[in-house]
Amino acid sequence: MKIKKILSVLLVLLVIIPSFSQEKNYYQTDFSKEEFASRRAMIFDAIGDQSIAVIQGSGGTPGVSVFRQSNSFYYLTGVESPHAYLLLNGKNKRSTLYLPHRDEGMERNQGKVLSAEDAELVKELTGIEDVKGIEFLARDLSGTGLIRPPAPALHVEFSPVESGNDSRDELLAKQIMVASDPWDGAASREALFIQKLQSQYPQFEIKDLTPTLDGLRLIKSKKEIEILREATQIAGLAIIEAMKSTEPGVYEYQLGAAAKYVFTLHGAMGDSYPAIIGGGTNAYMGHYFHKTDKLVDGDLVLMDYAPDYKYYSSDVTRIWPVNGKFNEEQRALYEFIIEYRDALFRYIKPGVTSNEVLDQAAADMKKYMVGKTFVKSSHLKAVEDGIKFRGHFQHPVGMIVHDVGRVHGVKLKPGMVFTIDPMIWIRDERLYIRIEDVALVTEDGVENMSAFVPTSIEDVEKTIAEKGMIEERPAVKLPFEK
Numbered sequence: 001m002k003i004k005k006i007l008s009v010l011l012v013l014l015v016i017i018p019s020f021s022q023e024k025n026y027y028q029t030d031f032s033k034e035e036f037a038s039r040r041a042m043i044f045d046a047i048g049d050q051s052i053a054v055i056q057g058s059g060g061t062p063g064v065s066v067f068r069q070s071n072s073f074y075y076l077t078g079v080e081s082p083h084a085y086l087l088l089n090g091k092n093k094r095s096t097l098y099l100p101h102r103d104e105g106m107e108r109n110q111g112k113v114l115s116a117e118d119a120e121l122v123k124e125l126t127g128i129e130d131v132k133g134i135e136f137l138a139r140d141l142s143g144t145g146l147i148r149p150p151a152p153a154l155h156v157e158f159s160p161v162e163s164g165n166d167s168r169d170e171l172l173a174k175q176i177m178v179a180s181d182p183w184d185g186a187a188s189r190e191a192l193f194i195q196k197l198q199s200q201y202p203q204f205e206i207k208d209l210t211p212t213l214d215g216l217r218l219i220k221s222k223k224e225i226e227i228l229r230e231a232t233q234i235a236g237l238a239i240i241e242a243m244k245s246t247e248p249g250v251y252e253y254q255l256g257a258a259a260k261y262v263f264t265l266h267g268a269m270g271d272s273y274p275a276i277i278g279g280g281t282n283a284y285m286g287h288y289f290h291k292t293d294k295l296v297d298g299d300l301v302l303m304d305y306a307p308d309y310k311y312y313s314s315d316v317t318r319i320w321p322v323n324g325k326f327n328e329e330q331r332a333l334y335e336f337i338i339e340y341r342d343a344l345f346r347y348i349k350p351g352v353t354s355n356e357v358l359d360q361a362a363a364d365m366k367k368y369m370v371g372k373t374f375v376k377s378s379h380l381k382a383v384e385d386g387i388k389f390r391g392h393f394q395h396p397v398g399m400i401v402h403d404v405g406r407v408h409g410v411k412l413k414p415g416m417v418f419t420i421d422p423m424i425w426i427r428d429e430r431l432y433i434r435i436e437d438v439a440l441v442t443e444d445g446v447e448n449m450s451a452f453v454p455t456s457i458e459d460v461e462k463t464i465a466e467k468g469m470i471e472e473r474p475a476v477k478l479p480f481e482k
Helices: 002-022 032-048 073-078 105-108 116-126 134-142 169-181 189-200 210-218 222-244 250-265 280-284 328-346 354-369 377-388 457-465
Strands: 051-054 084-087 094-099 129-134 153-156 205-207 274-278 300-305 316-321 394-395 417-420 422-425 431-434 437-441 446-448
Touching: 032 051, 032 073, 032 084, 032 116, 032 210, 032 377, 051 073, 051 134, 051 189, 073 210, 094 116, 094 134, 116 129, 129 134, 153 189, 169 457, 189 205, 222 300, 222 316, 222 437, 222 457, 250 274, 250 300, 274 280, 280 300, 280 431, 300 431, 316 431, 316 457, 328 354, 328 377, 328 417, 328 422, 328 431, 328 437, 328 457, 354 377, 354 394, 377 422, 377 446
Parallel strands: 051 153, 094 129, 153 205
Antiparallel strands: 051 084, 084 094, 274 300, 300 316, 394 417, 417 437, 422 431, 437 446
16 A cells, blocks of 8 residues: 555646746846836836827747747836737736737747736736736727727837847838838838737727837846946956957857857857857958958957847956967057047036047047057058047947937936947058947946956067967867768
8 A cells, every 4th residue: 555655746746847847947037027017117108198008018939949038028018028018008907918828839849938818826926917818808998988988008029029139220220121022011019919900990099119119228227237237247258268369360250159158058049149259351341240360460459249148238348369469559559549449437426418539538548649650651640540430339229239219419327328339440450449438427426337348558468478268169160971
């Protein structure tokens, strides 16, 4: 009898343990439900008590592609189920999440996915008041005030939704290309959603929710800053590993492999954007991504690369000599870039504008140039043009590398994160020099989140002299010899 009881218990455990293992990791643990609720509350404040908002999550992925939720939907819920919708009713300040029904076949293959059948669990995890199946969204939209006019205003996102590693500028460019192709011309998912709402509910005045979401995402919370700092540290460690692995004859893509190893080692979901790794004149192309060439003795190599980490990005760039030593020409140009970076950081603080920072830094650089000499007149011309250039103060960084929101033409506030990206071009040589750091505006100044990544000539050369993983574990020669 005892043996039978033991066997029965073991059989129960064998059934239960796999189901427990399936339950793991189906909801994020980086943000509290209180933080998500606070974000939704700010949406309510923005749209008012006579409006509603509907946020559409990302659609499903084809085949075995890994699903990634849209940034807006994740920002407000943390839920990573495909084909989900969020209704924010400003009239009663209640949130309703609409999820597909359970797909047992998919869960057997991929693991647990939150569905409408998990309503009570989802409410507990997210703090959202109601959870329903997708089929209830149409009924609930009608119930927001269509019977007794006037209907509330309906806010949805007009701009392309980020659901991968493409920023809004790139998504808009893609839409333009599609619209310009007479054999394509397909409407975007956002446009189709708006068309359906307009055709089925003409009573609604549809408004753009994008500016509201952009404004919220521009100012990072304490937890967001923590994740951005980690993402920046991973990006920096990857660049350091690439520096160590640099020597003439190494391929650009091999430096990318070393960096990607560091990303994966630290839990990144993948790339935040395609790696920009350009040796010599390849660096002159701002978004060079082919990475097929060998590094050449005497050239510089530029790397601009960051991970997709917990739905957040970074943006760090360094440039260094392939042979490990800056020559006289490279040294003078590089020192100018370092000095410009430091000058820009000197003036970043709450209450100032990007133009004020640029003006003050440019004034400092004019003083720096007194008595400075360069090997070639074209190099002198390049740095003089660089002082006038206004693009050194770059773009916000957050859930995407070119994040949403404005940092130009507005007063800086604590919690803003953006890049400082001093650069110069020597056009006749197709030579491009720049570095890029991540700036966080604090309560009383600024933090360079990527300051630990080697920048000084001494530190860069010292790092290159160390052995990297490509030297320790070089690629196996292909094809294998028989």
